[in-house]
Amino acid sequence: MKDDRLLDDRDLADAFRSVRDAYDGTNAESNATLQRALFRTRTRERRQRLTRWVVLPIAAVLVASTAWAGVTGKLTPAVHAVLESFHAEHARPLTEAPVAAPASSAGASQAPPELPPAPIEAAVAPAPVEEANVAPVVVAPAVVSASSATPKIAPPSSRVAPAVDGSTASRGTTVVSAPPVDPPSSKEAATPSPPASAVDPHAALFAEAHRLHFTERDPARALAAWDRYLAAAPNGRFAPEARYNRALALVRLGRSEARTELEAFANGTYGGYRREEAKALLDALARDASRP
């Protein structure tokens, strides 16, 4: 037993010696190893410098500005504005033809705070839902081509025309008073109401005009409200929509300049935006006027 143990120890010592002799620390690749180590060190230093001088200051500025916004009460509107543009980005494919998406997304990135509180209006007054829902989507009518806007506008014209045909009384007030519109889908109704008025006074003016027009159904006050909005934001994001709605208010009031306003849309002054609807309305007005 003792001999076995001694034999084992000698074997073990031999094994250790053989390993000691086998590995003496020489390697032809030692210079390459140094170069690789230096390269990795340089890369890591560069990354650390980038973090120290770029990423950390940006993070610090973000944290500080967020804290400042939180203290001054500006954080909530800012968060809402971001969420609103996020929802607008996601809602766009549901309401708009795919061709028009790039143009409207470009517009959305330009001025997201001016989105009107359309879904609230949609829930209250089903009739103008289409106008309200389209408004936040078509943000840059001048950019949208006629062909891209056509698929979106085609359905409303087919809805407006029967209402016009059915109205045989006084020509102004009945033309667009009750265009039959499908009830808003659950997705449309579920869209969160954007607190645009808290972000932008122009959006508040738009919302007020929209409310007077489609909820209160008071064309005279709505006309004044649209004028106020257009005076405040003549080139605003929703100025074309406001002009179209103003034309509708003029029609309801039986004012002759309604035709001039609608002709601007029908002639393509705003590209394809509301073109077909304006044409349909003009036709209806003409038919109504030709009746004895």
Next chain:
Amino acid sequence: MDTAPMAHLVAHTPDLDRGDETPHSLIVRLQRADAGAITLVYQQHHVAVRTFAQRLVGDIEAAEDLVQDVFVALPTAIARFRGDCALRTFLVSIAINHAKNHVRAAARRRAALSRLAREPEPSSSDPQRDAERRQLGGRLMLALDALPLEQRVAVVLSEIEERTSAEIATIVGAPEGTVRTRIFHAKRKLREILQSKGGER
């Protein structure tokens, strides 16, 4: 393995390795990851670090990767260096802290080669003696692969590097008694493994 890598080198003041000649300016330059300083330290100590790495890992390529890791980690690790031990000892302790994955990779490779029975054949003037040594060394490395890393490090430093228990205690940051216990258990396991492998042959 020590849970606080190299922390022992800050607090521990062993009698060994006193009078380290590493100049403060070199340490400062290393902390700044100065390429010249790293090159200088590499040229002074790479053989010792590589020798330990090769003996610990038992694989030339894996050992080279470990050496590279040591010198890449040096600018960060040097902040913990207080001059309580020689810079070479400090580098070995860095190697131990980075050895785990390399040991594992080398063990996997060794096991695969062992199964396929095609170990690399180095050239020599005495093929028979070399073959015996190589066989013995190979068996020992396979046996070392079966040990926990703490025991492996202890036995490599003690039996192959021929360091004293006090030196090993400094390097691994454990009391000398613990080191001796690790060496004892490691050698006992190695004996068992080599005996059983010998019986299999």
